[in-house]
Amino acid sequence: MRYFIVALMALTTPPVVAANVVATPNWLLWLPLSLVAVIVVLIWRIRSLQHRLDQQITAPVEQKWLHDESTGYPNKQLLRIQLQPLLQHSEDRHYALLLFKVTQFESINEALGYQHSNILLAQLAHRINQRLQDHDALLCLEWREDKPVRLCHLGGVDFVAWADITEQPYLAEQLTREIEQTVVQPLVLHSCAMDYQLVSGIAYYPEHGSQLNELLDRAYQALQHHRVQSDAAVFDPALLHYTDEKLRLMAELRQAIEQNELVLYVQPQIDLKQRNLVAAEVLIRWKHPRLGMLAPEDFLALAEQLGVIYSLTEWVLDRAIAMLAELKADFPKMKIAVNISSKDLLQDELLDTINRLLQEYDVKPDRLVLELTERALTEDPVQAITMLQRLKNLGIELALDDFGTGFSSLFHLRQLPISHVKIDCSFINQLHKSDTHMAITGAIIDIARNLELGVVAEGIEESLVEQKLIRMGCTLGQGFFYSRPFELKGLQPWLNQWQHQHGNPPAPPSLA
Incomplete structure (x- = not known):
């Protein structure tokens, strides 16, 4: 310029021109x-x-x-930039990181393809942001059309918001609960309604971490636990004992219950003298799509710790009582035994659930047997025994499983409303090889008979063991000698075959 x-x-x-120049x-x-x-x-x-x-x-x-390419919402980098000056002057402030995850979105991807599913994801982000934008305590990442954008898209199906909770300590919990309950209407594209769910996790600054990545990890752990247990979505330091893989497994278990990915096996219980069929114990298996067939010991203990066990028990009870209804015409006295845990006994609705299922399938209560271990009585003995008494009053038979492996079973036997005990297979397997096991097994049988309880021996694999048990006064048994576990749907054909091979015996005796 x-x-x-x-x-x-x-x-x-x-221009300057000389005198002598043209x-x-x-x-x-x-x-x-x-x-x-x-x-x-x-x-x-x-x-x-x-x-x-x-x-x-x-x-x-x-x-x-x-910004995220799929939704156009601020991404983690923009959130990090906004937080830097905020956290430099946060000595007297308390903040919360709110994490939201969309579940069941894989089915939308499969049905519509990623291009169309991204459109739905942008719609969902808009819905969440609408719920957040009127709360001034939440960090505004940018403005659009004179309205604040308070939602950050981490990528995939994960979203984050940042709240100042100094003046409102419970704001984060209130918002996550509200959004989970209200932002769940089906997403619509080309007249197709797509269902989804939202689950949340919360981490507090500075209590749970001082760096963004650390807080995100804590919020994700809280989210996984919240997804499994359906209680508070706030991070708890106790969750550090659970790996991401364990939390993921429990989330998948809850989904497996809903989608019927679990399978029930059964193993018959036989009257040792009469060879009558008395009952069948159900054993759960999980056909995991990623890990293959999982045995009970692979997931039941974790399900009990993380609060999934009662949902699992409800599912098992429903299938077991439905099978009793199918057997009613040909085997009206046949019983099915279901294992319950200590957490189940602490659920007030257990009795109502069982009563409802028995009425729904028109099954008599005495055809259902509930098996519990001694450990089920240690957490809250008073409430557990009260629940057992209520179940017995309903007409359900109760059994103490793995008897002989604990130290206080004799004390509990006198006050438990049980009808029989089950001798642990660790004693039965070595019965004919160890005098010690013979003595312990004999003592258990004598105690049970004196208390007028029936006895079931688990793990019978040889005829020699069976004969010893009969001479010792044991009445019932189960094990590979009679049958390996098989799927529940094959129970009626198996019963027909057993009855055909052993004639038509009289009605089976009570387990007691």
Whole structure:
């Protein structure tokens, strides 16, 4: 631009002509100066256009760098930039990181493809942000159409918001609960309604961490636990004892219950003298799509610790009582035994659930046997025994499983409303090889008979063991000698075959 000014000054200055020199026409003197001026203007114009072009190119790059491509919402990088100055002056402030995850979105991807599912994901982000935008305690990441954007898209199906909870300590819990309950209407695309669910997790600053990544990890652990147990979504330091894989497994177990990925096996119980069929114990298996067939010991203890066990027990009870209804015509006295845990006995609705299922399937209560271990009585003995008494009053038979492996079983036997005990297979397997096991087994059988309880021996695999048990006064048995476990749906054919091979015996005796 300065060259242009110099040129103009030159143009406005009249030329000096010597006396003895022939004057040159004015237009010839102005011609080179005009050309210089034109060139200067062109250069200035080109540079101006280049600057505008650079700005137009840089804006989308920054937009892409700080926003998620699928939804257009601020991403983790933008959140990090916004938090840096905030956390530098946070000595007296308390914050909460709110994490939201969309579940069951894989089915939407499979049904619509990623392009269309991203449209639905953007709709969902908009719904969540609408619920958040009126809360001034939440961090505003940017403004759009004079409205605050308070939601950050971490990528995939994960979203985050940041709240100042100094004045409102329970704001995060209130918001996550509200959003989980209200932002669940089906997403609609091309007249198709797609269902989904939202689950949340909360981590507090500085209690649970001082760095963004640390808080995200804590919030994710809280989310996984909340997804499994359906209680508070706030991180608890106790969750550090559970790995991500364990929490993921329990989340998958809850989903497996809902989608019927579990399988029930059964193993018959036989009257040792009469060879009558008395009952069948159900044994659960999990056909895991990623880990293959899982045995009970692979997931039951963890399910009990993380609060999934009662949902699992409800599922098993439903299938077991439904099978009793199917057997009612041909085997009206046949019983099915179901294992319950200590957590089940502490659920007030257990009695109502069982009573409802018995009425729904029109099954008599005495055809259901509930088996519990001594450990089920240690957490809250008073409430557990009270529940057992209520179950017995309903007409359900109760059994103490793995008897002989604990130290206080004799004490509990006198106050438990049970009808029989089951001798642990660890004693039965070595019965004919160890005098010690013989003595312990004999003592258990004598105690049970004196208390007028029936006895079931588990793990019978040889005829020699069976004969010893009969001589010792044991009445019932189960094990590979009679049958390996098989799927519940095959119980009626197996019963028909057993009855055919052993004639038509009289009605089976009570387990007691």
